[in-house]
Every structure is written in structure tokens, then in C-alpha cells.
Amino acid sequence: MNAGQVPYKVVSCSATFGVFTQEPLRRLEDAGCSVWLNPYGRVLTKAEILEYAYDADAVNVGNDEFGADVIRALPNLKMIARHGSGVNNIGYHEALRRGIVVTNTPGANAEETADLTFALILDLERHVTLMNEELKRDVWKKRAGHSLYGKTIGIIGVGAIGTAVARRAMGFGMDILGNDIVEKPEAAKTGLIFTSLNDLLKRSDIVTIHTPLTQATTNLIGAKELRMMKDDAILINTARDGIIRHSALEKALVGDKLYGYASDVHEGEPPKHSAIFDLPNVLVTPHAGSATYEANYRMGMAVADNIIAAMDGVMPPNLVSPMSVMYG
Structure with missing residues (x-):
């Protein structure tokens, strides 16, 4: 200068x-x-x-x-x-x-967000945080969870982060479905099979969201989409808050239509306390995917x-x- x-x-x-x-x-x-x-x-x-x-x-x-x-x-x-x-x-x-x-x-931050995604998946499926909190209160309770091997993971948004998640899923021996407006050939190296959103929701044991928030993806997951999911499926959102309709999500969780939900993204930072935060099958982190x-x-x-x-x-x-x- x-x-x-x-x-x-x-x-x-x-x-x-x-x-x-x-x-x-x-x-x-x-x-x-x-x-x-x-x-x-x-x-x-x-x-x-x-x-x-x-x-x-x-x-x-x-x-x-x-x-x-x-x-x-x-x-x-x-x-x-x-x-x-x-x-x-x-x-x-x-x-x-x-x-x-x-x-x-x-x-x-693609690899790091994929890491956090799998941390949330493992925590929900094996009740890690819940058992940790219980044992610290002297409650000895082994909670049965779900194995990842042989399960189906559905990845909504197969960009850099979605592809990184698919690579990790391949290492866990999972079947991998993906949905995106652009079907990138390199994703096939992970064993990922592209399919429609409805088919992905119906077949997946784990649904994880990695699409940007656009006009097309705002409220992409609402009551109809949540009803398509298996009752013992979990939903992960490390993308953007507005992709899931909150009212529909709360009804699905309270009505035991989802095994678990985890989110790293919220409406407002820090967000107002939500009723679903208090549910034992819900994990929330402070937008820490890139941290x-x-x-x-x-x-x-x-x-x-x-x-x-x-x-x-x-x-x-x-x-x-x-x-x-x-x-x-």
C-alpha cells in the first residue's frame, strides 16, 4: 500500500x-x-x-x-x-x-461436515449421548440401537458434502441411495445409486440432507415426505434449516413416526428453544459442521x-x- x-x-x-x-x-x-x-x-x-x-x-x-x-x-x-x-x-x-x-x-468444509453427519448418525443409532448422560447420573442402562452395516442411507443432495458422506457410508458397508437435480457420475464410485426423492424416503433407514436452500428445496421435507419414511428411520440435517417444515417434523417425532432426528442448523443463531430439543431422540449442535x-x-x-x-x-x-x- x-x-x-x-x-x-x-x-x-x-x-x-x-x-x-x-x-x-x-x-x-x-x-x-x-x-x-x-x-x-x-x-x-x-x-x-x-x-x-x-x-x-x-x-x-x-x-x-x-x-x-x-x-x-x-x-x-x-x-x-x-x-x-x-x-x-x-x-x-x-x-x-x-x-x-x-x-x-x-x-x-465438505469432509468435516460429512464427519459431523456420521457422528450424529452413530450417536442417534447407538444412543451415545443418552447413555452417557444416564451413566453420569449413576443410571446403568444398556440401550439397544441399530447397526449400520447392511442398512440403507439416503443422501438428499449429492454435491461435495453428500459425496463425502457416501464415501463414509461405503466404509460402513451400507447401501447408498442419492437424489439430486444433477446426477454426477463420480458419485457412482461410492456405490451410490440415484433415485427419486420418494423412493429414497421409502427405502432408507437413514436420510441425511446436504442440498443448498433454494426456492426448490424450501420445505422440501414436509408431512407427506415424513409419512413416507420408515417408523424406525432417522433424519439428519446439516444443510439448512428451511429445508424441513418444522410443524410436520414435530408431529412426526412426538407421534413416534421417526426413530430420531439430529440437526446442526437452526432458525436463528442461537435459535429459540424448541419443544423438540427436549426429546431424548433429538440431537442438536450449534452449526458446528465446519468447526x-x-x-x-x-x-x-x-x-x-x-x-x-x-x-x-x-x-x-x-x-x-x-x-x-x-x-x-
Whole structure:
């Protein structure tokens, strides 16, 4: 940066950027950026975003609501860098209208989210958390669960994360079904067979969701879809909260139409306490799919790459296109 030149201001709304690993922050600072980090460890409110990012050149967005109204209120904004892959929380078309660059970090946390998915599957099927809590209260009770070997797992959304889940399922000796608008041939290497959503729901012992939240996937799983599932099936959601209709899910769980449910994603962060949180067959985690040192490093470095490229007038490596917004 030349003497007298105003630093490129980057405001990071993301609660985890520069927290687990500091290298991405140092890269931005070394490139001439002035970086403000989220000090709260949570999603920012709109008022906080407008306060801290009013004169920002670039904003690093986590799971914050960064819609068209927010974008219109930031006059100096040139770039929105998503710290993650999904951009459903960003007013993309308003950014496009303003000529604001939007980027993301696709695939940077795929393996880690697949790991958490299987952690939740194993926990639900073998009652790990429940037995742990009981034994700590001096309750000695062996709970029978379900084996994974020979069972059928249905993967809704066979992108990077869905494929990573399929690889793990192959190692457990499971039959693997998948559903997606694009049937990628490489998924077949895991033994995955593509089928319709209805067939997947009817045949699967475990249903796990890995599709982006779009107009087509909002409330994709409702009362009709839940009724198709086996009574002893479990449902996992590490994708986006809006894919499952909450009222239908609660009825299915209370009515013993699902063996278990686990979710890493919620309406609001932190969410309001839900009645299903208190059910013994429900597991909830605080959107921690990417919360490893390794994934945080990759995501952070991808954000830094994107911001530095845009600052230098070069096309960022992970530019979000209108087609990817529509189909994920």
C-alpha cells in the first residue's frame, strides 16, 4: 500500500473467521487491508452490521442475514465474501444490480461436515449421548440401537458434502441411495445409486440432507415426505434449516413416526428453544459442521484469496454465478 493510501476496509461478520486460525487474517493485513473481526461469537444483527460495515469495502459474511436491504444501506460496498458455501442469506440480485462481487468457499468444509453427519448418525443409532448422560447420573442402562452395516442411507443432495458422506457410508458397508437435480457420475464410485426423492424416503433407514436452500428445496421435507419414511428411520440435517417444515417434523417425532432426528442448523443463531430439543431422540449442535481447525483454515484462506483478488482488480477464484444461486 502506498503512503497516504486509505486501507481497504474489510468487516468480518463471520463468528469464526480469524478465531480458530489467524493466518487468513494476517494475509489480509499483509495485503493492505484493515480488518474488523466479530467480537461477539454469534451472528450479527442488522443494526450491528450497518454500524460496523457502513464504510466497508468488503464484508466477510457468515450466517448473518445480509439481504437486499442491508446491501442498499452500505454505500461503499464493493465485495461480499461468504465464509462458507451457501449464499441463500445474501441478497445476491441486489449485489448483482450494484456491481458488487459475491464469492464463497465451496467444498472447503465438505469432509468435516460429512464427519459431523456420521457422528450424529452413530450417536442417534447407538444412543451415545443418552447413555452417557444416564451413566453420569449413576443410571446403568444398556440401550439397544441399530447397526449400520447392511442398512440403507439416503443422501438428499449429492454435491461435495453428500459425496463425502457416501464415501463414509461405503466404509460402513451400507447401501447408498442419492437424489439430486444433477446426477454426477463420480458419485457412482461410492456405490451410490440415484433415485427419486420418494423412493429414497421409502427405502432408507437413514436420510441425511446436504442440498443448498433454494426456492426448490424450501420445505422440501414436509408431512407427506415424513409419512413416507420408515417408523424406525432417522433424519439428519446439516444443510439448512428451511429445508424441513418444522410443524410436520414435530408431529412426526412426538407421534413416534421417526426413530430420531439430529440437526446442526437452526432458525436463528442461537435459535429459540424448541419443544423438540427436549426429546431424548433429538440431537442438536450449534452449526458446528465446519468447526475444525483444518476447515477453518481452508475457509479463511479461500476468503482471503477472494478478497485480495477483488481488491487487485482480478477475478476471484470462487466467484458466485447466477446459475449457482439458482441451483446451488
